[in-house]
Amino acid sequence: MADTPIHDTLRIHSFASTEPGPRLIVLGGVHGNETCGTVGIERAVAELDSGALTLLRGQLTLVPVANPLARRLMQREGERNLNRSFRPSAAPADYEARITNLLCPLLDRHEVLLDLHSFQSAGEAFAMIGPRDNAGMLEPFARAAEEGRLALHIGTPRVVEGWLDIYAAGLAQRAGGAPADDAALAFGWGTNEYMRSRGGYGVTLECGQHADPAAPDVAHAAIHSALRLLGMVAGEAVAPPQPALLRLVSVTDRDDDDDQFVREWATFDPVAKGEPIAVRADGRVLHAERDGFVIFPNTEAQPGAEWFYFAVESDRRL
Template sequence: MADTTLQDTLRVHSFASTEPGPRLVVLGGVHGNETCGTVGIERTIAELDSGALTLLRGELTLVPTANPLARRLLQREGERNLNRSFRPSEAPPDYEARITNLLCPLLDRHDVLLDLHSFQSAGEAFAMIGPRDNAGALEPFARATEEGRLALHIGTPRVVEGWLDIYAASLAQRAGGTPADDAALAFGWGTNEYMRSRGGYGVTLECGQHTDPAAPVVAHAAIHSALRLLGMVAGEAVAPPQPALLRLVSVTDRLDEEDQFVREWATFDAVAQGEPIGVRADGRMLHAERDGFIVFPNTEAGAGTEWFYFAVASDRAL
């Protein structure tokens, strides 16, 4: 278990205009080794403090480092992944659960969430959105149009959908086809799933590779784009061309630390059906299930954790 003897403080910056308007919350550093969101948020705070940026209406809350313990350790997690099991608990069993209990009421007070992340492999920035409008049991939702507009205006070349669907399918596959119960599905909840469950909407922005010097620039620009789209600051919100939209269809776990990729993959590398992707420790080869794209290939994944995702072209338009 990680050392939590040092006191950690969740730093929250709130700005409120006298004119009513949308309520936006921006999170950085949900994972401690993802620093681009923190840098982008700190730059925005400095602009607001200096008067270089003026909030014209609504409320803006900025959390530069959502997981102080993980940041202090400079690793993805403190005691566990903060972006899983993200909902309040009466008796929080670990550090991330205690932080979740602080963040959930914060999200409750807002309409819109922008969660800033980065990833381990090489690859371009992209946005992640939730389901289309639906009344199903897994993730009912009625604000897909607004969420899609936010993802579109952020301006990444790709947008990805389908996280909770493939998480539920993965659980069922591991259980031999038995649908997962609510407790198991709750582990798949992150910040955006929680935000949607509270009547809001949210976009996760993956700003690029962890150490890419352009990633903090992407994060900072996205905050400005969201503020302009919501009419919270001056400036016209101009939508870029329609991005390529992909749908996650599967996730593959690393079963053994000897499992290896056949080559160094980058996020959004295209593969053809049957193309080899990786080889298991026992020599079994993993092939692409169909034409598609590798997402989040993680050479540092531990045994029993997500090794890579697989996506295909989506028919959805934002």
């Protein structure tokens, strides 16, 4: 944490039609080294400013860089991960908490969120959605159909569900099986979890690998797709074929700098039951417990941090 507060200004572009309609907010640069969302948003802002794109109804807010400090550093985090513990705090203890206090009121004024990201490993773009409708304690939700429809229209070949469930399971795993308390679970909250807690819904779009030259195009196209789906701009919203839907079922932390993958994995690489995935520093081999897919393999993970996720095919349809 910095010894003195870092002062910053968020650049926020807001557009409001005289016709009532949906309220959509689009975030880019929640992580500083993920630039594709920023580029996609800047293109959309230029189109709106020039008149090439017209907002016909509703309200649209675009935030190109949600974490200015992390962007200046061109790294994932400024002082910590902005996409954790994402809720207001009366006494913000770090830079990201102060930024969260600015972003939360923005999200409160909207009902739909599109959060644009990219990832470290190779792999195709995909969308992440929240839980199915439920009245449980972890993440009660009643807008799964709308959220799934948004993910479907974004048009990625894959959609992934199960983030908060697997985050809670990961906490229990680290605690030797003990269930996580509310404060620990709240650390798993990101922008979408906050949006759902406020009665809205949201989709995270992982636009591809950080340096993929096509990733900004994916981000830009997704903004247009969301606006068409919500009837906020002209054009027909055409749903592509059903994507492959996967469910996260486990997360594995890196314990030591000498923990190594058995090969260079890409997100969505399939693995068969029993296939080796990684080797611990002490020589223990980590095998796939069932047929599935490696998600977010991170060769740069620090000890104690998430190293890779594992997903299986889901029976859900959007």
